[in-house]
Amino acid sequence: MEFLTGVLQKETMEISDLVRPGLEGSEVKVNGAIHTIRDMGPIAFVILRKREGLLQCVYEPGAADFSLKDLKEADTIEVSGTLALSEKAPSGIEVRMKSVRILSEPVEAMPIPVSKWKMNVSLETNLDLRPISLRNIRERAKFRIQEGIVRGFRDFLTAQGFTEIHTPKIGSKGAEGGANIFKLDYFHHPAILEQSPQFYKQMMVGVFDRVFETAPVFRAEKHNTKRHLNEYTSLDFEMGYIDGFEDIMAMETGALQNIMKLLEKEYQRELKLLGTELPRVDKIPCVRFDEAKRLVSEKYDRPIKNPYDLEPEEEVLIGKYFREEFGSDFVFVTHYPSKKRPFYAMDDPADPTYTLSFDCLFKGMEITTGGQRIHDYGMLIDKIYKRGMTEEGMEHYLMAFKHGMPPHGGLGIGLERLTMKLLGEDNVRETTLFPRDLSRLEP
């Protein structure tokens, strides 16, 4: 009988293995996809694309037992050769090729220059050709950074005693109602795709005290803007036994600090590739909604049109203001008007026109919405009826409150938006692996 006992050790080496001191001169085996071939006449550079970056292989006719003509871009190959130091090469090393084994071959040449630093293709083309455009090393670096954001978020919350949950995406009714819900047929019953894990994460505060989820959410919004997607990844948490909604903002600040720390520590390669400078998150200013509107209206000489709403241009100006006045790319805007927030938002006892809620803006764009929730059953029922809603379809949600819930609150962060602003992109599709919008359902 054969047995599996764990990961099989391989002869082939990764870049992080090759750069270890003292290996120069040794015989090594490496594999990868041929990113590009630069034929310089006497010698040629065969650049391999590997998961840790690019690796320079050098072809010299006399030293290798194969012809350069045997190789073409997008072949995947295994190379045997000698490791050498090379100042000009990526990571300071190169492999002098001796022999090669071709693992696979493409059948068509690339329609776009994926090996160029900048591909200079339109966003449409980039998205249409996503399976190959992401092979560009700067394109793929964006999603390595995105991975780091999610890791930093999860690791932090786990350390803070949160439990990760997996809530259903098919439901019978959306958490916040409204027209922006995708509908589907579920074995001849009407069903919807959840626009948020809101109800579930709140119910689970009654069970685990602190929960988080990193999962897709679905919004059938008919906006076709640079910052809206119809499906995106939401980084959600919800926590009980809070003293106020400041606890939620403080926890987000901690999470952002941990994210930046992790990126700084483990994603330097990608940050350099993208020329990204990490924002300061040691202290994030916090300003009331009405005060923020007044501040930018005064500083930028802009009349307040609607005191109960924040237009995208106002968000941009608030971002500008806090950048200029406090050197911060982040700002918490608090106390949003009650009528702009869902029924479960806790109204401010000092003035119920406003709520104990907040948005976090990053470089002038909302990336987070959060706040304290109503935890008292009677208060929740009152607000539902005051809004002209009914309990229908919310029986299970309300069950949690009927049987006691601690004071709690939470938030949702749009992962693709956070990545977009971090990387200085101006369209959220740039930082979405396979975006879904009004006109895009493929690839």
Next chain:
Amino acid sequence: MEFLTGVLQKETMEISDLVRPGLEGSEVKVNGAIHTIRDMGPIAFVILRKREGLLQCVYEPGAADFSLKDLKEADTIEVSGTLALSEKAPSGIEVRMKSVRILSEPVEAMPIPVSKWKMNVSLETNLDLRPISLRNIRERAKFRIQEGIVRGFRDFLTAQGFTEIHTPKIGSKGAEGGANIFKLDYFHHPAILEQSPQFYKQMMVGVFDRVFETAPVFRAEKHNTKRHLNEYTSLDFEMGYIDGFEDIMAMETGALQNIMKLLEKEYQRELKLLGTELPRVDKIPCVRFDEAKRLVSEKYDRPIKNPYDLEPEEEVLIGKYFREEFGSDFVFVTHYPSKKRPFYAMDDPADPTYTLSFDCLFKGMEITTGGQRIHDYGMLIDKIYKRGMTEEGMEHYLMAFKHGMPPHGGLGIGLERLTMKLLGEDNVRETTLFPRDLSRLEP
């Protein structure tokens, strides 16, 4: 201007803070939900449910500035008191209550005894009352274990150079076709819910070499069995530059080893609550599909009905066989018949009736399906046409192969099934936070 600088420090203490040596006799503050009150006459035990477990608080009329009557089950409270050692109490400590602050109150008594060790309610009732039945500490412990499984899976793959991806769940066509796909209307275009991230993770092997995803998948199967769900969490990975499908099984073995190690290290409390013994994963036997059928047929005197299919009863017997003969709860069954596998499975060059694929059985149930995939464009197209399929709707998937893909393979693990078998449950709904099946769309 106010600033947020990170997580706010609190006076209230968690159980892990309280058990630190030398704290007995100190004044402490704790909060939690009243799990149960046991009035013993002269004194009473007020048991708090906190995220780290149960905490015993002791009420003595003379020592406290409030009346026991002020408290009831499911209140959430903040307690001030003196920490004392107590051998019989959970975690060996108790808080002698001095004063109390009520944070919230329920409006109705619990319909089920959530504070009992076993609630003795039917699965239907348990699921109908999920928001409160999960407050039972053994119920919630199952999902802490589930969290540990996901952490162990992710942490291992991250360390092995995999990149985490987030692929869309709304698509235009399913990866494997068939009737078991949920359909929805996407802005007047026909769309589906992805039954697997298969196509996307394969395409991303061409970009990141190694990828994983932990996300929901959707299956419109009309089975109503103890092991099927219509929505579940799939732990997927896909890796390039493999030498054979043994690399995939070896990687899964490594992941399972890491999962058990993490559970052993950080989830002892929950394992004890549930009386779970972790399975051995140091070596996992590996047997061919046809050989496995023969072995159980001989040992258990059971005729082979269909040489190309594995019935659930046969899976149970294979599990039994490897438990009895090799002391292993896990077994890899390899070389499944080609006609039972999707078109993208790599046929065995030695006998194309079979594939270079496998299932992993755990205690007699399939928890993983995986294998090597076809990476050659021509071979893939051939197989598509041989199956009577067309390229329609697969243009983007095929694009990745047209432009070169390394040899690769991967797998998908059903999270809820793995949890179920680990905990010795006999219905997958027991280990699903909010199950979705033919008759259940709520809560």
